[in-house]
C-alpha cells in the first residue's frame with residue numbers, strides 16, 4: 003500500500019512497512035545512522051538518526067530507522083534541537099570509540115572533535131575497544147548468516163557483545179559478515195597461513211584448499227553452506243572464480 | 246459444573262454465606278500474614294492463637310483468620326480484633342495465651358500491646374484512632390484486614406464478584422462508558438486513562454486480544470502490588486475478567502515479579518478457586534464469556550516491567566524494550582492487541598462497577614479520581630503502605646499519616662514516584678498529590694514510592710544514588726541511556742567528591758536534555774528527574790560542593806572532616822571502636838582524631854553518647 007507524507011515539507015511516497023530513514027534517503031535527505039542497515043531489522047540503538055515527527059498534531063523527537071512510514075506524518079530531518087541532540091549522542095559515542103574513523107568523521111560533521119566524556123574508565127566498558135553496541139553484527143549473524151553465533155550479554159553499561167556468556171562463539175563460521183558491517187571496524191578479520199581469523203570473537207578456522215592448493219574459505223563455513231543449501235559434495239573443490 | 250452458574254446464583258450464594266456467618270456469630274481475629282509480618286514471625290503467632298483457642302474451647306466463638314498486609318508492617322505482627330477493630334501490634338507468640346485469656350475472653354485491654362504514638366506518646370486502642378489509619382481512605386487496602394486471601398468465600402461474602410455480575414448485565418459498551426467516566430488512571434507509572442486504553446484495544450481489528458496484569462513491581466522499596474496480590478487476589482482477578490469482557494479477550498496473564506513467592510502462591514490458589522466457582526473458564530456466570538488467566542514469572546530485571554519488554558519476556562525472549570511507534574494496545578503480545586494494566590489499576594475496576602462511576606469520581610480530584618497507594622518510607626515516624634485519597638497534600642501524607650520526621654529533625658525533601666521520580670522541597674509540602682500536579686513540579690506519581698528525607702540528607706548524594714540504580718538497570722540498548730546515565734553518574738560523583746565545577750553542572754543539564762529526548766523507553770526518558778529536580782530545588786547545595794568543596798549535610802565523604810569537640814569527657818568509647826585506630830586520648834581527657842588516617846566511617850559519631858563528635 004502506498005503511504006503519503008512529507009519530509010521537510012516535500013511530499014513523498016513510500017510503501018507501508020518502509021522505514022522513514024530509507025524513504026528519506028531515497029529522496030536525497032541526509033540523516034546520519036550508525037546502527038542501521040537496510041538488510042536487517044531496525045533496532046534503534048545508536049540514537050543518531052533522531053528527527054522530528056509530527057503525528058496527529060503532536061511533535062516528537064524520535065529515531066527514524068525504526069519508524070515505519072504512516073500517512074499524513076510530517077518529518078523534519080534537521081533543526082537546531084535535532085542538531086544539538088545528535089551532537090550530544092555523537093559525543094557520547096566518540097567517548098566509547100575514540101579511535102574509530104567513521105565515528106570521528108561523523109562527530110566532526112556535528113562539530114564534535116573531542117568528547118568531554120572521555121576519561122580512563124573502569125569495568126567492562128573498557129574491554130569493549132571501540133564497540134558502540136550497535137548490534138549490527140548480532141543482527142547480521144542471526145538474520146543473514148543465520149548461525150546465531152552472537153548475542154548481547156549483560157545490561158546497562160556492562161553490556162557486551164559476543165558469544166553466549168562472552169565466550170568464543172561456537173557456531174561462528176568465520177564468514178566475516180559481522181566484521182564487514184561493523185560501523186567502527188572493531189571486529190577485525192584476517193586471512194593468513196591458511197587460517198581465517200575473526201579477531202574480536204577469538205575464532206580461528208582452517209581454510210579449505212582448492213585443487214591447486216590455494217586456500218579459499220573456512221571448512222566450517224563451506225560445510226554449513228553445503229548443509230543449508232543442499233549443495234553437491236564436491237561443489238567447493240574449486241575456489242570461486244576458477245569454478 | 247461451575248459452582249456459581251449465573252448472577253442470581255451468585256447473590257443467593259452470598260446471602261447464604263452472610264447468613265451462615267451471622268448465625269455462627271464468631272468473633273474474627275485477623276492476623277496479618279503478609280510478607281512483612283511473616284518476617285516478624287506471624288506464622289508462629291497464628292499457630293499459637295489456634296492452639297490456645299482450641300485449648301480454651303473457644304473454637305465455636307472465635308475465628309482466627311490469617312490475612313494479607315495491613316500496611317503497618319513496621320509494627321508487625323499485627324492482630325486486629327473485629328468488629329471493633331481493636332489493634333494489638335508487635336505481637337509475639339509468647340503473648341498469645343494471655344491475649345486469648347484476658348482480651349478475647351475477659352474483654353480486658355492490654356496496654357502493652359497497643360500502638361503508642363511516637364509523636365504524642367498516647368496509646369490508641371482501635372485502628373480508627375491511630376493517625377496512621379485515621380487519615381487514610383482505604384478503598385482497596387481496607388479489605389486486606391478482613392479477608393482470608395485463600396478463601397474465595399470471604400471475598401464473595403464482602404460483595405466480591407458483584408462488580409463482574411453487574412458488568413455482565415450491563416454489556417461491554419456500557420461497562421466501557423462507566424470505566425471511561427470514572428477516569429481511572431493507570432497506577433503503574435504513566436497515569437494513562439484505563440478507559441481510553443481499553444477502548445483502543447477493543448476497537449483494534451483482530452480475532453484475538455490479550456489482557457495482561459503488570460505485577461513486576463521493580464521499584465526499590467515498593468510493595469503495594471505485592472500486598473494487593475497477597476491480601477486480596479480476587480480483586481485483581483475480577484478486574485481482569487471485567488476488562489476481558491469489555492475488550493473481548495479470552496486469554497490473560499499476570500506477570501509477577503520473580504521474588505514474590507507468597508503473591509504467586511496466593512494468586513495460584515485464587516485462580517484455581519475462581520475456575521472452580523465459575524468466574525473463569527468457559528461460559529462465565531452463564532454468559533458467553535470465556536476467559537482464562539495464566540501466571541508468568543518475571544524475568545528478574547527492573548526493565549522487564551516496561552510494557553514492550555514485559556511482552557517480549559512473556560513470549561520467551563530477552564526482556565528488552567522496543568520502539569512503540571505502534572502501540573501495544575494495537576500490536577502487543579504475539580503482535581495482537583493487548584491491554585496491559587497494573588495490579589492496583591485492576592483492583593479499582595470492581596469498585597467502579599459495583600458502586601458506579603459517579604461514586605468513584607466523588608473521590609479524589611477531578612483529573613485524578615479515586616485513591617492511590619503509596620509506600621511511605623525513609624525518615625518518617627510511621628512507615629508502611631498508605632492509601633490516600635488523591636488530592637491530599639504531601640504535608641497531610643507525611644505529617645498526619647506519617648507522623649512527621651523522627652528524632653526532632655527537620656523535613657528536607659520527599660522523593661515521589663520511584664527511582665525516576667523527583668525530589669520536592671519543604672516549599673512544596675502543600676502540593677496536592679495527583680498525577681498532574683506532581684508531573685508539573687518535575688516529579689511524578691510513578692507507582693507510588695514516597696521517600697521522606699530529613700536535613701541529614703545530601704541531595705547530591707540522593708541524585709547520585711538514583712542514577713546509580715538506573716544506570717545499572719538500563720538494558721543498555723540506547724546510547725543515550727546506557728552511556729548517558731553512566732556519564733551523568735560520573736559527573737554527579739565528581740561533584741560529590743569535590744571535583745566538579747560549574748561547567749560540570751551545565752554539562753549535566755545539557756546531557757539530561759538529550760537523555761530525555763533521545764531514549765527509547767521511559768526508563769531513559771524519565772531518568773533525569775532526580776538530578777534535574779535536585780538541581781532545581783537544591784542548587785545551593787550543589788554550589789556548596791562545587792565552589793566551597795563542602796557538603797552542607799555532612800554526607801559526601803571526600804568533603805567532610807570529623808572532629809572531637811570540647812563536649813568530650815574522655816570516656817574512650819570512640820577510640821576503642823574506631824576501625825582505623827586513629828583516635829588518641831587519655832581517660833577523662835579530650836580525645837583527638839588523626840584526620841590523615843580517618844576513613845570517615847562515622848562510627849565515632851554514632852557511638853559517642855555525649856554528642857562530642859562533629860562533622861564539618
Ligand SMILES: Cc1cc2nc3c(=O)[nH]c(=O)nc-3n(C[C@H](O)[C@H](O)[C@H](O)COP(=O)(O)O)c2cc1C
Nearest residue numbers: 431432433459461462463550552586587590767768
Ligand atoms: C523501566 C520501567 C519499569 C516499569 N515497571 C513497572 C512495574 O513494575 N509495574 C507496573 O505496573 N508498571 C511498570 N512500568 C509501566 C508499564 O510500562 C506500563 O505503563 C503499566 O504497566 C501500564 O499499566 P497502567 O496503565 O495500569 O499503569 C514500568 C515502566 C518502565 C519504563
Ligand code: SF4
Nearest residue numbers: 143174175177178180
Ligand atoms: S564471522 Fe562468525 S560471528 Fe561474524 S557473522 Fe560470520 S558467523 Fe557470525
Ligand code: SF4
Nearest residue numbers: 133134136137139184
Ligand atoms: S562489534 Fe561492531 S557491529 Fe558489533 S555491536 Fe560492536 S560496534 Fe556494532
Ligand code: SF4
Nearest residue numbers: 720722723726766769
Ligand atoms: S531507554 Fe534505557 S532501558 Fe529503555 S530501551 Fe533504551 S537503554 Fe533500554
Ligand code: SF4
Nearest residue numbers: 813814816817819853
Ligand atoms: S565517645 Fe565521645 S565523649 Fe567518649 S571519648 Fe569519644 S568523643 Fe569523647
Ligand code: SF4
Nearest residue numbers: 823843844846847849
Ligand atoms: S570516622 Fe571512623 S575512622 Fe574516622 S575517627 Fe571516626 S571512627 Fe575513626
Ligand code: FES
Nearest residue numbers: 035048049051067
Ligand atoms: S540508526 Fe536509528 S537508532 Fe541507530
Ligand code: FES
Nearest residue numbers: 279281282314315
Ligand atoms: S505485612 Fe503485616 S502489615 Fe504489612
